[in-house]
Amino acid sequence: MFSSTTPYKNQLYADLKRDCIKNKKLFEDPEFPAINSSVFYSKPPPGTVEWKRPGEITESPHLFVEGISSHDLNQGEVGNCWFVAACSCLALKPNLWKKVIPNWKEQEWDPSYPQNYAGIFHFQFWIFGEWIDVVVDDRLPTINGQLIYCHSKQNNEFWSALLEKAYAKLFGCYESLDGGNTGDAVVDFSGAVAETINLEAEAFYKDQEKQDRLFDDLFKVYDRGGIISCSIKAQPHEIENMMENGLVKGHAYSVTAVKRVRLGHGLIAYFKNETIPLIRMRNPWGKIEWKGAWSDSSEEWTQVGNTERGNLGITVEDDGEFWMSFTDWCKFFTDADVCRLINTSLISLEKMWHEVVHFGSWTKNAEPLLNRCGGCANNRQTFLQNPQYMFDVTKEANEVLFSLQQRDKKIHRKTGQGENLSIGFSILKVEQNRKYRMHDILTQKSVATSIYINARTVFLRCTLPQGRYVIIPSTFKPLMLGDYMLRVFTDVDSNCRELTEDKPKIKCWSSFLGYPQVVSHVYVHSAEGLQNQDTQGGADPYVMISCEGRSVKSPIFKDTLQAEFATSAIFYRKKPGKSITVEVWNSNAVKDEFMGQVVLSAGLKDSMDPQRLQLRKSGRQMADEMPGTISLRVITAAQLTAM
Numbered sequence: 001m002f003s004s005t006t007p008y009k010n011q012l013y014a015d016l017k018r019d020c021i022k023n024k025k026l027f028e029d030p031e032f033p034a035i036n037s038s039v040f041y042s043k044p045p046p047g048t049v050e051w052k053r054p055g056e057i058t059e060s061p062h063l064f065v066e067g068i069s070s071h072d073l074n075q076g077e078v079g080n081c082w083f084v085a086a087c088s089c090l091a092l093k094p095n096l097w098k099k100v101i102p103n104w105k106e107q108e109w110d111p112s113y114p115q116n117y118a119g120i121f122h123f124q125f126w127i128f129g130e131w132i133d134v135v136v137d138d139r140l141p142t143i144n145g146q147l148i149y150c151h152s153k154q155n156n157e158f159w160s161a162l163l164e165k166a167y168a169k170l171f172g173c174y175e176s177l178d179g180g181n182t183g184d185a186v187v188d189f190s191g192a193v194a195e196t197i198n199l200e201a202e203a204f205y206k207d208q209e210k211q212d213r214l215f216d217d218l219f220k221v222y223d224r225g226g227i228i229s230c231s232i233k234a235q236p237h238e239i240e241n242m243m244e245n246g247l248v249k250g251h252a253y254s255v256t257a258v259k260r261v262r263l264g265h266g267l268i269a270y271f272k273n274e275t276i277p278l279i280r281m282r283n284p285w286g287k288i289e290w291k292g293a294w295s296d297s298s299e300e301w302t303q304v305g306n307t308e309r310g311n312l313g314i315t316v317e318d319d320g321e322f323w324m325s326f327t328d329w330c331k332f333f334t335d336a337d338v339c340r341l342i343n344t345s346l347i348s349l350e351k352m353w354h355e356v357v358h359f360g361s362w363t364k365n366a367e368p369l370l371n372r373c374g375g376c377a378n379n380r381q382t383f384l385q386n387p388q389y390m391f392d393v394t395k396e397a398n399e400v401l402f403s404l405q406q407r408d409k410k411i412h413r414k415t416g417q418g419e420n421l422s423i424g425f426s427i428l429k430v431e432q433n434r435k436y437r438m439h440d441i442l443t444q445k446s447v448a449t450s451i452y453i454n455a456r457t458v459f460l461r462c463t464l465p466q467g468r469y470v471i472i473p474s475t476f477k478p479l480m481l482g483d484y485m486l487r488v489f490t491d492v493d494s495n496c497r498e499l500t501e502d503k504p505k506i507k508c509w510s511s512f513l514g515y516p517q518v519v520s521h522v523y524v525h526s527a528e529g530l531q532n533q534d535t536q537g538g539a540d541p542y543v544m545i546s547c548e549g550r551s552v553k554s555p556i557f558k559d560t561l562q563a564e565f566a567t568s569a570i571f572y573r574k575k576p577g578k579s580i581t582v583e584v585w586n587s588n589a590v591k592d593e594f595m596g597q598v599v600l601s602a603g604l605k606d607s608m609d610p611q612r613l614q615l616r617k618s619g620r621q622m623a624d625e626m627p628g629t630i631s632l633r634v635i636t637a638a639q640l641t642a643m
Contacts, residue, residue, distance in 0.1 A: 004131065005124055008170070011135040013122040026053070026119030029137040032169040039141050040175040041414040045077050047143035053119060054109075054138055057145065058156040063108045063121075065157040068097060070256055071319060073160045074286040076149035079240075080177040081252045082229075083167065084150055084284035086185035087160055088254040089227040096190050096225075100124055101159060102133075123166040126191040128407055129357060129485050134166040141174070149174055153286065171410040176418070180410065182229035182252045183337030184456050192226065192339035193403045193487065195459040200233065205331035215277045215326050219258045221340055228255035230281070230329070230336040246291035247332055253281045256321060261312065265305040279329050283320035294323045342401070342489055353401070353489040356496040360387045361483045362475055369502055375478030376452055377426055377441075384438050386474040390430070391488060391496035393464045396555070400464055401489035402427075404450070404473050405457045406482055422476035423484065424452035425460070431521065431570040432468050433552045437499045444470075452476040466555045467567075470499070504572050516572035520547065520580060521635040522600070523568040524554070525610045527584055529628035530561040530595055531617075540587040541595060543630075547571040547580045556587045561628070582632060584615060596627040600634055 007013070009031045020027045032038055034051035054061035070088040075081050090097050098104065100123055107121055122135045140161050141148055150164040167188075168174045183194035197214075204211045218228060234241065234250030241249050257280035264274060278294060294300045296317070301309065312323075324332075344355045362373035374382035393400070404425050412418045427448040430438065438444060447469070450460040473486055488496045504516055524543050538559040545552045545567070554567035571580070580600040586593040596615030610631040617627045 005133045006130055008132050008134045013120065013133060013135050016135060017118045017120050020118035020120060021115065027137045028119075028139070029135065029169075032136060032165075034137075034139045034141075038168070038173050041173055043175055043178075045141070045143060045148050047148075049141045049143060049148070050145075051139040052142045052145070054140070054156075054158045057140070057142065057147070060111075060156050061109055061158055062156055063101075063104060063159045063162075065152070065154040068159065070254065070282055071286070071321070072152045072154070072157060073284060074151055074153060075284045076147065076151060079179055080150070080164075081284045082180045082182040083164065083177055083185050084160075085182045085229050085252040085254040085282070086189060086227070087150070087163065088256065088282050088284060089182075089186060089229065090189050092256060093190075093225060093227070099131075100189050101163065104159075121162050121166075123163055125167070125170065125188045127170070127188060128405070128483075129359065131191075132170070134169055136162060136166045136169055138162060140165065171408070172414055176410045176413045181337065181456065182231075182254070183339055184408070186227045186229070186337070186339040187405075187457065190227070190339065190341060192341050193401065193459065193489070194457045195338045195340065195461070196455065196457075197336045197338060198334070199230075199330055199336055200334040205327050211327065211330055214330070215258075218255075218279075218338065219260075219277075221338055222255070222258040224343070225341045227339040228258070228336060229253060230255065230333040232332065233334040242288060243332075244291075245332065246289055246295070248283065248285075248288060251283070253283060253333075256280045256282050257312075259312070261304060262308050263303045277326040278323050279326050280321065280323050281329075282322075286320040287318050289318060289320060289322040290324055292324070292328060294325055294328075296322060344489075354491065354493050356391070356488045356494060358389060358486045358488075358496070358498060359483070360473070360486065360498070362386070362481055364479055364481060373479050373481060374474060375480070376424065376474050376476050377446070377449070379478050380441075382478050383472070383474065384441060386472050388437050388499040389471045389473075389486060389488075389496055390434065390468065390499050391471065391490070391494040392468050393466050393490070393494065394492060395466060397463055397465050398491050400462060400494075401487075402450070402460045402462075402471065403457060403487040403489075404459075405485045405487075407484070408456055420454040420456055421480050421482050422452050422454045423473070423482075424450040424458050424476065425471055425473040425486075426450075427460075427462075427464075428470050428472070429464075429566075430468050430470050431552070431568045432554070433550070433569050433571075434468060434470070435499070435501075436504070437502050438470060439502070516574050518573045518576040518636055520571045520573055521568065521633075522547075522571070522580060522582065523610075523633040523635075524565045524582060525631040525633065526565060527563045527615070527628055527630045528561070530563070530584065530586075530615075531627040539593075539595065541584055542587055543567050544583045544585060545569045545580070546583070548573060548575060548578060576636075580634070582630060584628070584630065596630075598630055598632070 068091045070091045073084050073087050075084045119138050122133055124131050124133050150160050152160050187194050204214050231252050232249045239250035259278050260275040261278045262275050342353050344353055364373055365371045371385045374385035377383050406423055409418045409420055428444040429447050448462045450458045522545050538561050540556050540558050541563045542556045543554040543565050552569035554565050557563040583597040584595040586595050596617045598613045610633050612629050612631050615627050615630055
């Protein structure tokens, strides 16, 4: 992973440190100098800023003091509780923070070898699909000798302050970190997939079944190394106001544990095995806690045995960390960011996902077929101008995860251009043999649509039946320009790829062999009353659609005479006068059995509504049999771009 890390601003940590040691000087970062513009662009901090190195703040500076802990961090003057909450979560995950703080032992101050100190540090962040190595000097902004931004409880511990400086460098200055999303920072620390859950809209606390499912999901996320944070919506005048129950509005909290806690005492509790779902939170301020049930000194803890309490590490002090019942958490918090570490390893005992990543841009062009910023599906005339990505679900049904991320805008806050675009995506089920871009959605079926929101990332999880699909990422309004990253996760390889061609290419031999002049779309809805002579009960039918030597086969339906195929195919036809054939077959391990067919003549009238036609089973001694009926729809178009 680290071999592919890209140095930010082409600054190579090892080379810069070696030069500083050789020349016996401390590093001063020309890309993020110790001046006011690196601190703010509009709102100066309350006092005169002095830049000091850790050795000028304390006598014995260290990167870590007694290890790394979620209790290390406290928020400073800038309103970046979202970043501090993410750091608290990061501190709980050694496999993550050791990526973000690489070679941490080498970077640590070593009193035995003071000559190795060069005033230079580096950190790594997963930015828009790649790991970026960010170098900083250790000059930190202070007022009256005190750090004014993120700092540790121990005044000689500096990992959090230096990490924050590297993150501020990425986005231009410290003030650019004023206001953000915890899930975004977690993604930048890990490459996780972020999902936002609206606890208020879903009203989980009112529905025990939904609440139990959510808890089980969050328990798995946390147990598998994922990171969870949450907040309470607030009006502008309510931000960071404390409620009567001790929770703070408009403030990000990190989730530091998700547990089923055993109730009762001694062996009785063990055999009775009665549990309650609890969740542990941390306030980035390092103080001010929840006052309700299961708070530090609440009477509910008398229901829990001493051993269980010891395992949970219950402390009665105002350190910003507290427990809540999961029901209360669902009731009082309005939003949660769930960051999943998706397992794509081929060697694992956990569920393995196959990931495909695509990078693209919403771009403007005077030529409509080259325009790629058509807006959402409300804009019917331009929607299909957006980028289109095709993927296949090859299993009978498959859970698919989608993540659409736009490039972070915080670096543009200095110029007033720091607002995210409203983005989202639609998923359409298309013909099983489609390989060209869509130009008409009349024949397509939308199966899922994400929300459209001005968040950095939009996530959707859904279960799709077997078939071919197209995902269309877009901005909400047309002609909005920007870059995006699309990630698709499936159980098996989905062959996800971008559709770049609008129609078949004209080749040198097209004038001799013919060029497609008509596009035909065939949609087989269902088949009923199928006669099956060789088996008792139902058949295992499938549909075969054929045109000009090309065929499309539907999935096989098990043990039924009333199949709901919902299968479609698209054909670019060189000979419009030739027929299209729809056949129904019964799958058999030895030899498939022909059950009947419909031959669609060239003169068949186009229709958006399904037509019910009789299947014919030719070749019998006495007469053709009628093995059932089939419901289908045929649409032809004179222009290739009509489909």
